[in-house]
Amino acid sequence: MNFWLVKSEPDAYSYDELETTGRGMWDGVRNYGARNNLRAMKEGDQVFFYHSNIGMEIVGICQVAKEHYPDPTAETGDWSVVEVVPVRRLKRAISLKEIKATPELANIALIRQSRLSVMPLTPDEFTQIIKMSEL
Secondary structure (H helix, E strand, O other): OOEEEEEEOOOOOOHHHHHHHOOEEEOOOOOHHHHHHHHHOOOOOEEEEEEOOOOOEEEEEEEEEEEEEEOOOOOOOOOEEEEEEEEEEEEEEEEHHHHHOOHHHOOOHHHHOOOOOEEEEOHHHHHHHHHHHOO
């Protein structure tokens, strides 16, 4: 199993919406690095849902339910989507400020590649954030 983080502005698409619908298509990605990360996702992979711009915090966990296929919203180009289902909301949202202040997360892609909307996490990073959310 692999671990990921996806970012969305909550006023465009939020974790609440994912919970309400029960399944979401992660579409509209127009960055080659993020697209390649979508293509690397496998069914069952665990994914943190990060609210960007408003809140700037990890709020929930979802899971890849369907592996990549062509993005139906793309008018041109070679873009992909995956489908995710909600797993659970974190007990406590973890802010970007808190992530930056945690030495164990110093190399997390969220800090190093902050503009990337789909990024891999190491198992240790995923576990550390879960631990932090349960404090």
